[in-house]
Amino acid sequence: MLVAILLGFIFSMLMPVAGKFFKGKFAIVSSLVPLVLFAYFAQFIPQVSNGDLVVHSYSWVPAFGVNLDFNLDGLSLLFSLMITGIGFLVFVYTASYLKGHEYLDRFYGYLGMFMAAMLGLVLSDNLISMFIFWELTSISSFFLIGFNNSNPESRRSAVMALAITGFGGLFLLVGALFLGAVGGSYSITELLSSSEAIADSPYYILIAVMIFMAAFTKSAQFPFHFWLPGAMKAPTPVSTYLHSATMVKAGIYLLMRLTPVLGSTEFWNSTLLIVGAITMTYAAVHTLFRTDLKGILAYSTISALGILVFLIGQGTEGALLAAAVFIVVHALYKATLFLVTGIIDHQTHSRDVTFLKGLRKVMLPVAIAGFLAAISSAGVPPTIGFLGKELTYESTLAVVGTPILWIALILITKILLLHAGFVAGISPFMGKLPAKLQNTKTPGPLLWVPPLILATGGILLGIFPGLIDGPLIKPVVTAMGENVGDQYLALWHGFNTVLWLSVATIVIGTVLYFVLKPSQRLVATAARVEFLSPKSLMTGAWNIFNTISSFWTGTFQNGYLRNYVSTIMVFMIGLTGYALWNTATFSINFSTLTDITLYEVAVVGMMMIAVIYTVFTRSRLAAVASMGVVGLAICLVFVFYSAPDLAMTQFSIDTLTVILFVLVLYRLPRYLKLSNYKTRIKDGVLSIAFGAIITVLVLEVLAEPVGSEISDYYAQNAYVLAHGKNVVNVILVDFRGSDTFMEIAVLAIAAIGVFALLKLRLKETDQR
Structure with a gap:
């Protein structure tokens, strides 16, 4: 399993040497890496579905309880298959989308690094090794988001994403250290037996807050959500891979993985329930005030992540089952819509939904993929989105306390997400083709086949939910400490409240789609209250901090x-x-x-x-x-x-x-x-x-x-242990040899730097 994780890193390290091979017509060969990994993890489906665990352990720093322990259960298997499966389609898509790009090999290197880091994260059974992979995902995503480094907006978005997610990573480290100290181990499997002791610990609230901060920053929960729309400056393959199927779900994975350890308290459940509800509703409303296709998809992604946090917060068997299904639902339709958006942008050089019309006439396969993804996001039968929506409504109806409030919020959110899905997946292809787009051509198969595969998967799994029910979904719920019993996935459960809620969602959402069209007027309306947004408030705080820092630096470091x-x-x-x-x-x-x-x-x-x-x-x-x-x-x-x-x-x-x-x-x-x-x-x-x-x-x-x-x-020991008569020399060379070696290394590096400066010959323009 360690080799499977390292394969992505090895692929990335080969790029400086063999990068030219992957920049030309053989670029698609790079997709074999995620394909091989997908096949490797797929072979464990029968074993994991039978309740077996695949555990691999490698000693690393045993004195501190830090080892490379990997655990493949239902939860990690589902994420591994998504990472490698969608990764394969993204690699194929990239071969055509960035064809001829000067730095295509570099892009593949970043993708390989990110894929390996995500695999290490979801497979880690040790909190410290998980933290290391967690930070590697932030670093590799920084490179991917800022790939167009000549664009100031791309650089700014990359720095923003790294600052927010890296900031959350520090909280994860603190939480992991406290959790390991209280639970007596950094192994997540061993911590399961200490869940009651952890919950009774005076440090429980601190641990939970640290984990919340890590998950909320990574998975773009309110008020840390604003980095994700900015990250849409990245190329479409990045938006597809990082921000719909993988990285933004790392925080969701963390919450799901630690739910059996920390999730037995009212504080855990209530916090997730409230934060998830605020995020999903806030972001869903924001989709109405966007005209850029990527902007619409970004806020709908934030809303979907809020739904997942909302479901985890409910903490019931039905809610966790709904969360597991919705992870698959969202990965399929959102990855499709991002890929479709990338094709539209690639062929028309526009993402303005108020301008794009009638594209079905020139790119029919893309239109089919967009339509299938849109109806899956809307939860229209027989898509798997319908199953996910019904399970969400069913679990929310069972929430203790004030289910009417939660039902109202989830209903509003689902209606607005239906509207957003229709705007992104259907609107660009309907109506009359504008004169400026008459010369638009159908893209090559490498572009439209990947989204069509994903969209078809949403229909196929909806008609035959048994394909994932026993093999994938139930093991996920089991890994989170719940037993689904005899419950199974099916399209039809009779006439009940859940069905009428689904019908109301489809009817109201469809009417809203025809009545409320995206417009610059709505964009201007949102701009007038932008100063109240978390992004503006945090930017203001950052400016104040920057001013104080500049004064301090100018005064004491002049x-x-x-x-x-x-x-x-x-x-x-x-x-x-x-x-x-x-x-x-x-x-x-x-x-x-x-x-x-x-x-x-x-x-x-x-x-x-x-x-x-x-x-x-x-x-x-x-x-x-x-x-x-x-x-x-x-x-x-x-x-x-x-x-x-x-x-x-x-x-x-x-x-x-x-x-x-x-x-x-x-x-x-x-x-x-x-x-x-x-x-x-x-x-x-x-x-x-x-x-x-x-x-x-x-x-x-x-x-x-x-x-x-x-x-x-x-x-007494200088001569006996180190065979030296000069005690001072023995201390420096033997007893403190590592310290001396590092000092020598620092001096050597400084000497190399000085020598390089002495040999440096700059042009007159560079000297100025």
Whole structure:
């Protein structure tokens, strides 16, 4: 299973080497990667449907309980099949949609990386490894959304998506750490047995909030939804893959996966119920005020994600069954509508639904796919959308408390989503073809076959729901801790309240479609209240934060090294001085100190004279030379106290520093008034205060009892364990070898950077 996940990463890493092969007529060969993975996961359907689990574990950091544990059950299998199945069709579609694009190989590399990250996320049974894959999906989606990097809007949308989803990832990490600490393990399977203890923990609310924040940001729940419409600046294959079938459902997957662990409380269910209801209704209303096809689909996607959160919040067996079915429903019809929109944009160079008409005459296969997807989104029988809608109504009717409110909200949402589906899937193909579109041609099969397959799947699964009922849907509900019993999927359940709600949805939604047409007037109406939207409010908060940050940076990081040093010293004096004022004893037994020798007094006197000369000289070179005297005097102090290695290091570094300073300053004016008297007074006061703080610290250290356990350990084991007689060298090379190695690596990287800068030859235009 690890190899299956790594296959996408390996494919991506091959792009820089074999990318040219995938940019030409062989681009479609890349689709074999998701196809092979789809076949691999499909073979587990019989095993998983029988209730068996496929578990693979690989040791990674066992000391911290972090392993690469993968668990294939009903829930992870459903998502894996969607990721690879829809991924295969998107790869095929991309071969034609981006045919001849200069960076097609790069695009495939990003897609492969994203597919692998999503597979790792849904298959992970360890919270920490799940977090790593979670962040990889955010990073790879950043590359995909910003693929058209010459477009400022694409770059801005990519940064926005990364900021929101990456921000949520931090909450996931905190939640995972607390959950692992409370539950005693990072393994999700092991946490199932600790669900009651976790619910009774004082940290339960904190854990739940952290998981909510991660899921809500990833799955575009109100008020974090605004990044998803902006991400529609990406190419259509990205919108199809990331924002209808996979990435935006990562948050949904997280909630479904942790429902058996955290979902046994009123706080969990009520929060999801309320947030889901607000999101689905808010986004559904927004679809009325959009004329761009991608904009309509973006808000309808947000609404659909809200429905899924709403169903998970209900927490009942019927609600979880409805959520499982609706995941399949939404993936099929929304991916189809996105692909259809991409074809329309590709062939007509427009996504304006007020302009697009009559396209059935020039692209009939695309029109058929759009029509089938539209009726599936509307829940018209015999599509699988009808089953999903009935299950949603049935579970909502059973909600304890105020079912009338929830039924009203879900009914309004479904009616508006029907309207949005008809506008996106039917409206562009009906009516008279405009004169400007007379020359529009039917696209090649690589473009229209993938959406037609998905749309046909929505009809086929509606007529034969048994194809997914036992093999896929019921194992999903079982994985969430519920038992569906003898319940089965079927188109007909008799005349009941659910049926009449479905009929009302279709009738009212269809009437609304014919009565309320998208228009610029509605767009202008929404624009007038845009300042109240979460996006505008958060953008305003961001601007305030940016202004404060700019002021802070301009004040404390103004490009002057002396200002940086002064700022650091002031804060250190203030913090350390405050601590010493409350804790320092200022007492020391001078009788325990060794006698002061004449040569020590001489060396200190040399240092003081050199320091005074440095302060008052007007010559740069003289100041550098006198500072060199201070450094050499410190070398003598090290020699006096039996530290020849430190003395040699100090001598080498100090000598080299003096030489470099002299070379740099040699051609500058020799005499110069470096600062005025006010600056010197300020620097003098700061230096005296800093020296006083260091002196007090040294006295406090000398007054503390010395523990020799660590030094004794190194002295006793330097030769025995490391076979070295120089204890200091043994510590650096063996006991702290990793630390030393990293320091050497940093120096090597810095040296390479300096060498590259020295060799850099810029054009005159670049220099300016």
